[in-house]
Amino acid sequence: xxxxxxxxxxxxxxxxxxxxxTEQFLYLTLRxxxxxxxxxxxxxxxxxxMHSTMKSxxxxxxxxxxxxxxxxxxxxxxxxxxxxxxxxxxxxxxxxTAKELIQGTTxxxxxxxxxxxxxxxxxxxxxxxxxxxxxxxxxxYDNEFPKHEVAVSGFWIDQTEITNAQYDLCFQDGHCSAPxxxxxxxxxxYYGDPAFADYPVINVTWYQAVAYCTWAxxxxxxxPEWAFAARGPDSLYYPWGNVFDTPLANYCDASCxxxxxxxxxxxxxxxxxxxxxYPAGASWVGALDLLGNVWEWNWDWHKLYEGHEWLEHPxxxxxxxxxxxxxxxxxxxxxxxxxSFRNWYLPDQYENSIGxxxxxxxxxxx
Ligand SMILES: [Ca+2]
Ligand SMILES: [Ca+2]
Numbered sequence: 502x503x504x505x506x507x508x509x510x511x512x513x514x515x516x517x518x519x520x521x522x523t524e525q526f527l528y529l530t531l532r533x534x535x536x537x538x539x540x541x542x543x544x545x546x547x548x549x550x551m552h553s554t555m556k557s558x559x560x561x562x563x564x565x566x567x568x569x570x571x572x573x574x575x576x577x578x579x580x581x582x583x584x585x586x587x588x589x590x591x592x593x594x595x596x597x598t599a600k601e602l603i604q605g606t607t608x609x610x611x612x613x614x615x616x617x618x619x620x621x622x623x624x625x626x627x628x629x630x631x632x633x634x635x636x637x638x639x640x641x642y643d644n645e646f647p648k649h650e651v652a653v654s655g656f657w658i659d660q661t662e663i664t665n666a667q668y669d670l671c672f673q674d675g676h677c678s679a680p681x682x683x684x685x686x687x688x689x690x691y692y693g694d695p696a697f698a699d700y701p702v703i704n705v706t707w708y709q710a711v712a713y714c715t716w717a718x719x720x721x722x723x724x725p726e727w728a729f730a731a732r733g734p735d736s737l738y739y740p741w742g743n744v745f746d747t748p749l750a751n752y753c754d755a756s757c758x759x760x761x762x763x764x765x766x767x768x769x770x771x772x773x774x775x776x777x778x779y780p781a782g783a784s785w786v787g788a789l790d791l792l793g794n795v796w797e798w799n800w801d802w803h804k805l806y807e808g809h810e811w812l813e814h815p816x817x818x819x820x821x822x823x824x825x826x827x828x829x830x831x832x833x834x835x836x837x838x839x840x841s842f843r844n845w846y847l848p849d850q851y852e853n854s855i856g857x858x859x860x861x862x863x864x865x866x867x
Contacts, residue, residue, distance in 0.1 A: 602863070604786045608657065610861075612717040613667040617657040617861060618787045620729060626736040627651045627728050628806055629841045637738060639836040644843045646809040653729040658722055659858035661776035661789050662701040662797065665692050668713060676716040680704040681851045686758075686832070687772045699775045701795045701856040707824045707848035710798045714859035721800040722860035724843075727827050731792065731840040733785035738839055740784035740791045745838070749782030750793030751831050752838045761834040768793075773831055791828050792838055795856035799825040803845035823847055830854035 606619040630648040634641035669692075671677035682704040685691040692702065705713075707721075714720050722730070731740050741749050748754065748768035755764045756771035770778075777789040784791050791797075803823040805811065823845035829838040832854045837844075846855065 602655065607660070607787070610717055610719065613663075613670055615663070615667065615717070615859070616660040618660050618730075619863070620653070620656050620658055620726070620786050622653060622655040623729065623734045624650055624652045625729050625732050625734055627725060627732075627841070629839075633738070633841070637839070639839065642843070643809065643812050644803070644805055644845075645841050647806060649806060649808070651725045651729070653725050655863040656722075656726055657719075657861040657863060658726065658730045658786070658788055659719075659860070660787060662795055662856045662858050663710075663713060664699050664776055665694075665702050666698040668702040668705070669693070671713050671716045674716065677713050678709060680709070681706070682853065684853070685772050686853050697773075700773050701776055701790075703773065703795055703853050703856050704851045705856065706851050707798050707846070709851075710857040711800075713857070717859055719859035719861040721798055721857065724799045724801045724825055724827070726860055727791075727797065727799050728840065730786055730788050731784050731828070735785075737785075738841070739782075740788070740840060741782050745835060747781075749779050750790065750829075750838065751778065752793045752829055752833050752835060753831065757832065759832050763835050766835075770831060792840060793829050793833065794831060795828075796826040796830045796833075796844060796852075796854055797828050798855065798857040799827050801825050803843070826855065 602619050602621065604619065604621050607616050608619075609616055626648050627650075628648040629641045629645040631641060633648070668677060668680070672679055680692050680702060683690065683692040685697075685700075685703060688694075688697070691697050691700070692704070710721060732738075737743055739745055739749070748766055751768050751770045751774040752766075753759050753762055754766040754768040754771075755762055756767065756769075757763075758771060768774075768779075774794055776794070778794075780789065782792065783789050801824070803825050824847075826844040826846055827842075828840070829842065829844075846852070
């Protein structure tokens with residue numbers, strides 16, 4: 502990228518070059534003339550044969566002199582013929598590459614005003630092993646094995662879950678169908694009620710989530726993307742770290758009216774909470790509520806990771822009938838509220854604990 506200061510500097514360099522070329526031209530001309538005069542004075546007074554040789558040599562030097570003048574002229578014209586450098590050179594914004602963007606970079610999506618955070622490319626460990634279960638004091642399920650390394654390309658992910666207000670933009674635009682139910686666990690009026698505009702949309706199927714993200718110019722996150730946004734290169738157990746010790750997410754705390762509340766914790770909400778309500782629970786890239794509030798549809802079918810088979814199959818249906826859900830919700834027990842926990846639902850099912858967020862490829866415009 503050129504700046505105006507750099508343009509002035511280049512102009513000065515061009516002037517210096519022209520001055521040096523002129524000086525060189527004059528110097529060489531004077532030297533050539535001096536050579537001719539010296540030659541004539543050295544050979545004056547010799548015999549006729551010698552005069553004939555001298556004439557021949559004089560011609561030869563004359564031709565050399567003319568060739569020299571021609572060469573200097575070409576050089577000078579090349580120098581003088583260089584196009585002038587404009588004083589106002591326009592700035593050309595560089596196109597960022599995936600490596601130049603850093604975690605914490607954001608962009609705003611025009612369709613719904615969603616802030617997207619950049620997740621740089623990297624590698625992490627997806628899944629869990631028995632040692633993780635022992636360390637956390639939780640059960641590790643069949644579909645979390647084996648713990649394995651995964652490489653992820655750079656991409657964008659929504660900073661928060663999609664809100665009721667955002668989903669309504671798509672509905673009003675005629676692209677999205679209405680949620681299957683307008684209530685929440687404890688609220689008869691939820692979707693469409695201004696009091697809950699910035700709460701996560703719920704009661705939407707996988708198909709409805711796909712339709713929304715498509716309308717917004719995005720897509721659902723793939724499982725490795727979601728997991729990398731939550732765990733980061735250090736493969737953390739929770740978005741904020743490795744210890745679940747403070748109310749950093751909305752899960753089934755003491756106020757939860759399900760069968761498995763955690764009496765030791767008060768996160769302030771027995772039902773959904775406004776999106777982004779726990780900034781201290783942000784993941785390494787600044788994504789909020791990856792853990793808790795509402796389950797989030799992933800793009801992928803629910804499959805076992807390669808290298809593992811069901812030891813205790815949970816039902817008789819094919820695992821590939823289901824789509825993945827990640828992150829837990831307001832109704833999730835703390836033992837399941839982990840970044841590696843994998844839930845699954847049929848794609849046309851919906852619940853008052855299920856929502857979603859979108860992701861987007863990082864595209865280099867070259
Ligand atoms: Ca809660
Ligand atoms: Ca969530």
